[in-house]
Amino acid sequence: MEISELLQPYRLKNLILRNRIVMAPMLSRLCYPEGIVSPQLIDYYAERARGGVGLIIVEYCYIDEKESKANQGQLGAYDDQLIAGLGDLAEAIQEWGTKAVLQICHGGRSTSAKFMGRQPIAPSAMPSYTGEMAREMTLSEIENTIESFAEAARRAKIAGFDGVELHGAHGYLMAQFLSPYTNRRPDVYGRDRGLFALQTLERVRSRVGKDYLVGYRMSGEEFIEGGVTLQETKAFAKRLEERGIDYIHVSAGIIETGQHFVIPMYFPKGHLLHLSEGIKSAVNIPVIAVGALHDPLLAEQALKKKQADLIAMGRALIADPELPNKIQSGRTEDIRTCLRCNEGCSSRVRQSKTQRCAVNAEVGRERQMRLHPVLRPKHVCIIGGGPAGMEAARVLALRRHRVTLIEKENELGGLLRYAAVPDFKAELRSFLEYQKTQVKKLGVEVLLNRRATLDFLKELKPDNVALAAGSSMSVPEIPGSHKPFVATAIDLLSGKYQAGDRVLVAGGAAMGCEVAAHLASLGKKVTLVEMLGDLALDLEMRSRLAILQLLKERGVEFLTGWKLAKIEEGYALLLGGDFKEMQVKADSVILALGLTSNQELLKPLTETFGNFFVIGDCLEPRKIYQAIHEGAFSGRAI
Ligand SMILES: Cc1cc2nc3c(=O)[nH]c(=O)nc-3n(C[C@H](O)[C@H](O)[C@H](O)COP(=O)(O)OP(=O)(O)OC[C@H]3O[C@@H](n4cnc5c(N)ncnc54)[C@H](O)[C@@H]3O)c2cc1C
Ligand SMILES: Cc1cc2nc3c(=O)[nH]c(=O)nc-3n(C[C@H](O)[C@H](O)[C@H](O)COP(=O)(O)O)c2cc1C
Ligand code: SF4
The missing domain is CATH 3.50.50.60 (FAD/NAD(P)-binding domain)
Structure with missing residues (x-):
């Protein structure tokens, strides 16, 4: 299928997007404490704008210094002093021809007292996912929160953002008001669960004006008993449209059912398309779909089938910021596929660490990891053509070193050849193809069916060696473990x-x-x-x-x-x-x-070559994340 719709410019209110790919908002934890924009954050977003995406929705910002903060390392839009940094961020995105929207959010019960030093507040008293009890908001707290949303939107506009997105998804405060699971109030905000969001929209609109882009992110359904259903969110989407929202961005779930919105490889691609399709059938404003839509063909098909007007990609753009440009120039074979493993992104940010990526070692340190060609190229031999060896080879070749990659099997890939076999590992198969393609395109000399030995390496006389010999299956001595079955x-x-x-x-x-x-x-x-x-x-x-x-x-x-x-x-x-x-x-x-490292060459290489790199599972059996990162660093260190 030809990719055409996805690449078409699109008018979103008064903005012309250069294509229909949107970067989904994603907490990066790259800002300074107190939510101040940092150079790393700017580099991270600029890199993605440079990669050709049409619109970036910048990660969720907290809106007041009371209870709104949902996470450590969250960006802030709670004070006028933050406007300057936010302005630099918006500009760094727009300079590359990408439009910039800021997502604004209140955590409600989905937070911890640790973040703000105050007890979380929510529509109704309920424990959060951490088990901490949130207390019910008073009417004056509701009013103050609506005002904080409006003020945060005003700051986004002054900073130069092209729009704001109200975070009404994933079980944060706005979603908590909408959901019967979390809103048990007997008052007007409980009788009309959409009221809080509609009043917020009205206040935001009064602050930013009718021409400014204001979008709404919702969970089309919450995947929890007693949570909102598609039937309800369709009706609510109509109300948002009537009150002047400019687009609806359809995600799903609440924090407790996060596997339905940060969708792991074990669930199918396009897991939430039925929800965007449902919302789109109810409204006449643009609808953004999200959720494992990283495959350009699937994204194209979703647009053609009118399941959405715009396609948001999150992790796909962490893994490969250049994905839109690669589609545009017909180089889809060069796309570094996101594995949907959550190892570097979602899992790390949940552990209070900065965002990284299993397949892209540059994430969050784009400037530090920029590749520089060497003046005096060396000859580097890499032993083992698994993910660690191939990443080291890619980086070394890009830096103009002469690289020989030695693999004892008849194919590159190492354990990924087997790891990628199950039906749910399509992304791993695609990542493996990406690695093989890069090694080939960059002119790496690949010796297949060649077991590296010390004598062979001495013959090749390399300047440097990297040992990426991986690991093999452990077979414990259990009675019967060597039988034919x-x-x-x-x-x-x-x-x-x-x-x-x-x-x-x-x-x-x-x-x-x-x-x-x-x-x-x-x-x-x-x-x-x-x-x-x-x-x-x-x-x-x-x-x-x-x-x-x-x-x-x-x-x-x-x-x-x-x-x-x-x-x-x-x-x-x-x-x-x-x-x-x-x-x-x-x-x-x-x-x-389990697995055991292949370290037979460790001692002879140490005795002969002294200083060399040992990377990936050969050091210790672990995961692709470590294999890629160690490959990426050794490739930069030579
Ligand atoms: C079934 C299975 C599923 C997995 N699924 C996942 C997953 O979903 N996500 C994840 O993160 N990790 C997964 N892993 C782990 C992951 O595959 C490894 O962490 C990763 O492959 C390690 O990469 P590597 O390059 O260090 O080593 P390997 O992949 O083991 O590659 C080493 C290569 O070196 C070659 N070699 C060894 N000795 C020599 C020699 N003397 N001369 C020449 N060549 C040599 C080997 O033939 C091999 O090709 C899985 C592992 C298995 C077994
Ligand atoms: C590391 C990480 C942080 C996220 N932070 C946010 C956020 O700030 N706001 C939000 O609405 N969704 C957030 N999400 C959800 C994403 O916006 C997106 O909906 C999800 O990753 C599914 O899209 P994908 O399959 O293209 O990655 C986050 C997801 C990840 C992986
Ligand atoms: S860490 Fe895994 S899921 Fe996250 S962006 Fe990278 S490859 Fe994708």
């Missing part, structure tokens, strides 16, 4: 081993869960056994909730607190607490019990 996860995923109808998967970390879900999709009857009390504990929270849901949907049976003790033909013996034993019928047993 027992295989490792990699044997299975590589197609070397074909599983029988009843399969026991040992190891309930992410790898085992994924293997179990994959086998279940092939029609196998799967039992997943984990020694610990719970599954997928190595995944960030949203991904974990999503894979647990997938395992249930696919009918995988789980046994936690049980250890694989012995394997015999037709069954496996498990040991539980208090010396309990259980036999589970199984035609095949798949071991997903």
Whole structure:
């Protein structure tokens, strides 16, 4: 399918957007304390504007110094002294031809007293996701909050932003008023749950004028029992339209159901398109769709099917700020695909850290990580063509070094070749293709089917060496673990081993869960056994909730607190607490019990080359995040 609609300019009220791609608002934690704009924040957004996106909706800002702050490291729009910094930010975006909107927000119950030193307030007294109790807002607090929204919008306008977006999604204050789950007030704000947002809109409008762009982000549904439904949000969208909102941006969920708006790889792409489509059918103003819409073809199709007028992408633009320009110039094979892993972005910001990205080591330090070509190129040999080795090769080649990438297998990719097999790992397959394409395009010399040895390296006489030999599956000495009906996860995923109808998967970390879900999709009857009390504990929270849901949907049976003790033909013996034993019928047993680093070359290389880089799983089995970051840093250090 040709991509045309997505690239068309679009009139949004008085603004002409150069295309229909919008950057979704995303907390970066890159500002200074007290929500002041920092140079890192400016560089981060300027990089994305430079990459060609039509509109950037800047991350949520807090609007007063009382209870509105929803998170540490949040940007502020609560005081006139912040206008200068916000102005620099708006300008840095607009200079690249991108329009800039500022999202304004009050956390309500979705915050903690830690952030502002005050008890959270909410439409009704209810605990927050942290378990802290929020108290019910008084009428004068409601009035003051409406005024704070209007003042924050005024500051955005003075700063030079092209518009503001009221954050009425994800279970923050405005959404709390709308939702029957969180608004149990007996007064007028409870009888009409939309009133707070409508009054806020009216006040904002009176402050910024009728020509200024004011949008509204809503959760089309909240994915929680008792929360708002699409039927209700459609009716509310009509009311917003009648009161002069300029666009509606349709997300979903509340903090507690965050897996439905920061959608992990285990849920399908375009997970929320039915919601934007529903809202669009109810109104005549522009509707923005969001949620795993990073695939340009899917985005194009959504526009063609009139499921939305604009497409917001969040993580896709963290992973690759140049995505819009790459689509524009027909270089889609160069797009560095977001994995929807949440490891660097969502998970880190939830832990009070700055935003980063598993596949893009530059995020949040765009200036520091800018690539500079070298004056005197060196010859660098990289051992291992997995993600760490390929990232190091990419960076070194971009810096004009001569790179030889040595891989013992007949293909590049390392463990990603197997990790990417399950149906829900489409993004990983696409990222692997991206890496292979870059290595090829940049003229890296690739030696396949070549096991690097010390003698071979001596022959090549490199100036520098990076060891990226990765890791291999661990096979513990359990009685029966070497029998023919027992295989490792990699044997299975590589197609070397074909599983029988009843399969026991040992190891309930992410790898085992994924293997179990994959086998279940092939029609196998799967039992997943984990020694610990719970599954997928190595995944960030949203991904974990999503894979647990997938395992249930696919009918995988789980046994936690049980250890694989012995394997015999037709069954496996498990040991539980208090010396309990259980036999589970199984035609095949798949071991997903961890990885061991390939460090055979470590000692000989140290003795011969002295100073060299050891990167990725070869150092210690971990994840793509570490493989890419270590590859990126070693590539810059030589
Ligand atoms: C089933 C599975 C699923 C996974 N899913 C995810 C996921 O969803 N997200 C995530 O973040 N991580 C995931 N991982 C982990 C991730 O794949 C690894 O962290 C990552 O691949 C490590 O990259 P690397 O380049 O360091 O090593 P590897 O990917 O192991 O690559 C090392 C390469 O070196 C080659 N090599 C070794 N010795 C030599 C030698 N002497 N000469 C030449 N070549 C050599 C190997 O053949 C291999 O190609 C998964 C792992 C598995 C097994
Ligand atoms: C790190 C991170 C921070 C986010 N912060 C915000 C925010 O400030 N305001 C908001 O409305 N949504 C926020 N979101 C949700 C995104 O705007 C977007 O809806 C979500 O990531 C789904 O889009 P995607 O699949 O294209 O990433 C955040 C998401 C991420 C990953
Ligand atoms: S950390 Fe993972 S989910 Fe987040 S932007 Fe990067 S690749 Fe995407």
